[in-house]
Amino acid sequence: MSYTLPEFLAHAIAMEEEAAERYLELADMMESHRNDEVSALFRDMHRYSLKHRDSIRERVGSTELPKLKSWQYRWRTPPEMGDEDAFDYMIEAYNALKYARANEVRAMEYYRSVTGESGDAEVKRLAGEFAAEEQEHVEALDEWLGRTTRPSQTWEQDPEPTR
Amino acid sequence: MSYTLPEFLAHAIAMEEEAAERYLELADMMESHRNDEVSALFRDMHRYSLKHRDSIRERVGSTELPKLKSWQYRWRTPPEMGDEDAFDYMIEAYNALKYARANEVRAMEYYRSVTGESGDAEVKRLAGEFAAEEQEHVEALDEWLGRTTRPSQTWEQDPEPTR
Numbered sequence: 001m002s003y004t005l006p007e008f009l010a011h012a013i014a015m016e017e018e019a020a021e022r023y024l025e026l027a028d029m030m031e032s033h034r035n036d037e038v039s040a041l042f043r044d045m046h047r048y049s050l051k052h053r054d055s056i057r058e059r060v061g062s063t064e065l066p067k068l069k070s071w072q073y074r075w076r077t078p079p080e081m082g083d084e085d086a087f088d089y090m091i092e093a094y095n096a097l098k099y100a101r102a103n104e105v106r107a108m109e110y111y112r113s114v115t116g117e118s119g120d121a122e123v124k125r126l127a128g129e130f131a132a133e134e135q136e137h138v139e140a141l142d143e144w145l146g147r148t149t150r151p152s153q154t155w156e157q158d159p160e161p162t163r
Numbered sequence: 164m165s166y167t168l169p170e171f172l173a174h175a176i177a178m179e180e181e182a183a184e185r186y187l188e189l190a191d192m193m194e195s196h197r198n199d200e201v202s203a204l205f206r207d208m209h210r211y212s213l214k215h216r217d218s219i220r221e222r223v224g225s226t227e228l229p230k231l232k233s234w235q236y237r238w239r240t241p242p243e244m245g246d247e248d249a250f251d252y253m254i255e256a257y258n259a260l261k262y263a264r265a266n267e268v269r270a271m272e273y274y275r276s277v278t279g280e281s282g283d284a285e286v287k288r289l290a291g292e293f294a295a296e297e298q299e300h301v302e303a304l305d306e307w308l309g310r311t312t313r314p315s316q317t318w319e320q321d322p323e324p325t326r
Contacts, residue, residue: 025232069188071240071253071262078234090234099234 003114008123009056010065012130014073015107016053020046022075022103026096038093041144045100045137052133075103092151101141108134166277171286172219173228175293177236178270179216183209185238185266189259201256204307208263208300215296238266255314264304271297 003011027042078090078099090096111131118124166174190205241253241262253259274294281287 022233025234029232069192069253070185071188074237074240077237077239090232 002117002119003123005120005123006060006063006065008114008118008120008127009060009063010068011073011110012126013053013056013060013065014068015110016049016056018073018075019103019107020049020053023049023100026090026100029091030093030096033091035093038096038144038148041140042096042100048137076106078102094145094148094150097141097145097148101138101145104134104137104141108138165280165282166286168283168286169223169226169228171277171281171283171290172223172226173231174236174273175289176216176219176223176228177231178273179212179219181236181238182266182270183212183216186212186263189253189263192253192259193256196254198256201259201307201311204303205259205263211300239269241265257308257311257313260304260308260311264301264308267297267300267304271301 023042023046027039027046030036030039030042078095090099108131111127111134114127115124115131118127186205186209190202190209193199193202193205241258253262271294274290274297277290278287278294281290
């Protein structure tokens with residue numbers, strides 16, 4: 001899909017805002033289970049997302065942006081071991097990191113597909129920049145995953161259907 | 164997981180509110196593509212969800228409810244043919260109905276698991292009642308799916324990982 005600049009910016013803002021909200025939830029969750037290190041990481045990610053959103057908003061200025069549907073920007077819900085265990089499942093730092101990672105990868109892939117397909121030079125440039133940023137987030141999460149103990153219930157599979 | 168009554172009611176309210184919002188989006192989407200019949204169905208579902216939420220709220224009265232995390236009540240995002248096609252994909256009534264159905268099934272299974280596992284008689288009773296209600300929604304959506312033309316790109320697989 002070849003976006004106009006306002007369409008693209010609407011996606012980017014909604015995605016950053018969504019990421020910020022989810023990171024805050026994850027930070028609170030980690031904090032309530034006394035995992036202060038991972039909580040601090042998620043709070044940093046929360047702040048970065050808000051900062052990025054604000055800088056995109058500045059760029060938008062008074063341009064009117066289209067209203068998006070939630071499935072165009074929302075994070076995927078984490079896969080579950082069974083619905084009733086969703087809560088227990090996410091309190092493990094490892095699983096929370098994996099959940100965040102899956103959604104950062106999704107954002108990265110989204111931006112890459114826009115870079116590849118857009119006919120608008122500015123959309124192309126911005127999408128490339130944002131894809132690189134998401135890649136850094138994925139790498140940061142991978143570092144943390146490397147240092148985090150794997151719980152007995154993990155989620156290793158890509159939960160998305162193959163395309 | 165065995166919920167207390169306030170925990171259970173918090174889930175039920177959040178799930179109804181989420182369903183109401185998603186049905187409204189789907190109704191608008193169908194309307195903008197001139198599918199007035201399916202749009203009307205989604206508007207009905209939107210109204211039912213709000214009514215159900217309101218009746219649960221009445222029951223809650225002034226009891227304080229716990230604050231939930233988004234992954235405990237949000238609808239799953241629809242599976243995609245490719246991120247850039249998410250928009251095109253959902254404009255098909257068939258796919259929108261399938262998306263709604265998958266989330267109604269998820270709600271039904273959630274309520275059933277609560278009925279089966281709860282130690283609180285009132286939670287058990289309400290969860291059973293709500294599960295039956297969700298089952299009616301699934302049946303209504305199935306009827307519509309039976310009458311709706313399948314597009315070339317459909318989603319037949321259960322997108323969730325097997326448990």
